[in-house]
Amino acid sequence: MRRIAKHHIEHYHEHGYAIVEGFLNADELSGARGELRDILPGWVEYCDDPTRPKPPDWDRSGGPGNVFGHRFPFPGTFLNAITMHPELVEFAHRAAGGSELFCEQSHLHFKCKGHPADQDQVMHCDYGNHTLAYPPNLPAYWQTAYLLYYTDVTEAHAPTAVCSRQHYPERILWPARYQRERRPELYDNEHRIVVPAGSLFIYSMRTFHRGTPFHADVGRLGQFITYAPAAWRWLGIVGWSAYAIKREFRDWIEQATPAQREMLGFPPPGHSYWTAETLDGVSARYRNMDMTPYRDACSRDG
Numbered sequence: 001m002r003r004i005a006k007h008h009i010e011h012y013h014e015h016g017y018a019i020v021e022g023f024l025n026a027d028e029l030s031g032a033r034g035e036l037r038d039i040l041p042g043w044v045e046y047c048d049d050p051t052r053p054k055p056p057d058w059d060r061s062g063g064p065g066n067v068f069g070h071r072f073p074f075p076g077t078f079l080n081a082i083t084m085h086p087e088l089v090e091f092a093h094r095a096a097g098g099s100e101l102f103c104e105q106s107h108l109h110f111k112c113k114g115h116p117a118d119q120d121q122v123m124h125c126d127y128g129n130h131t132l133a134y135p136p137n138l139p140a141y142w143q144t145a146y147l148l149y150y151t152d153v154t155e156a157h158a159p160t161a162v163c164s165r166q167h168y169p170e171r172i173l174w175p176a177r178y179q180r181e182r183r184p185e186l187y188d189n190e191h192r193i194v195v196p197a198g199s200l201f202i203y204s205m206r207t208f209h210r211g212t213p214f215h216a217d218v219g220r221l222g223q224f225i226t227y228a229p230a231a232w233r234w235l236g237i238v239g240w241s242a243y244a245i246k247r248e249f250r251d252w253i254e255q256a257t258p259a260q261r262e263m264l265g266f267p268p269p270g271h272s273y274w275t276a277e278t279l280d281g282v283s284a285r286y287r288n289m290d291m292t293p294y295r296d297a298c299s300r301d302g
């Protein structure tokens with residue numbers, strides 16, 4: 001049975017977002033949390049039990065500008081597998097009208113009361129740093145953003161607030177951010193995402209939402225994962241090549257499938273990129289990579 005069910009999809013199209021409680025199964029959630037204990041020492045423990053001391057680096061920024069080490073690929077297998085979870089890929093693929101996809105983002109998001117990310121944000125759409133252009137209301141250009149929660153979110157845990165698209169029917173979504181005084185209806189109609197660990201928030205670049213502040217000395221841990229149609233070079237929050245120099249990245253590339261590599265923009269088997277020179281060059285760079293699918297497609301093409 002699908003975890004992102006028909007009623008979630010209908011809600012997404014009607015309101016611009018969907019919430020899937022308990023998206024991760026018990027194995028995925030505990031596996032991911034085990035990896036997070038190593039990557040972010042003390043955070044899972046503190047988020048689960050705020051009577052414990054805060055993590056040693058609790059006030060260090062974890063935003064998009066400072067995610068080296070907190071960005072895909074992660075040490076271990078669960079967080080990487082969740083990044084390319086078939087249901088996340090499938091939903092984004094359908095939302096984008098069946099387009100080929102590109103995983104433009106997978107990074108950890110962690111914060112607690114007093115952390116730099118503990119902010120009462122204004123209502124905004126995320127396209128400011130996900131596209132150079134403007135997100136039209138056309139599936140071929142539709143990016144899908146996911147926020148997965150690895151610890152419980154109560155009213156005190158800075159729940160993400162989201163507003164149904166019913167409240168912003170305008171044709172052009174610009175400005176992409178509004179103070180409360182300018183568009184009070186966006187705030188008055190916000191829904192706060194209070195969910196247990198393992199739940200999923202799905203939204204788009206055309207969805208108004210915001211971060212809310214903590215109301216207690218607690219923390220929470222999550223992961224942003226975003227997919228975009230691969231064809232358009234003006235979309236995307238990162239260029240993966242900047243991280244390909246890391247050993248973890250090479251390890252992941254070597255063991256991934258061609259389809260998974262393609263999600264990061266890697267040339268697929270059969271692409272005109274593949275020649276005797278590039279087959280040997282890529283193989284030299286990624287020594288443990290199975291080049292068979294690329295070589296076979298090349299020899300089939302003559």
Ligand SMILES: [Fe+2]
Nearest residue numbers: 125126209210
């Ligand atoms: Fe946002």
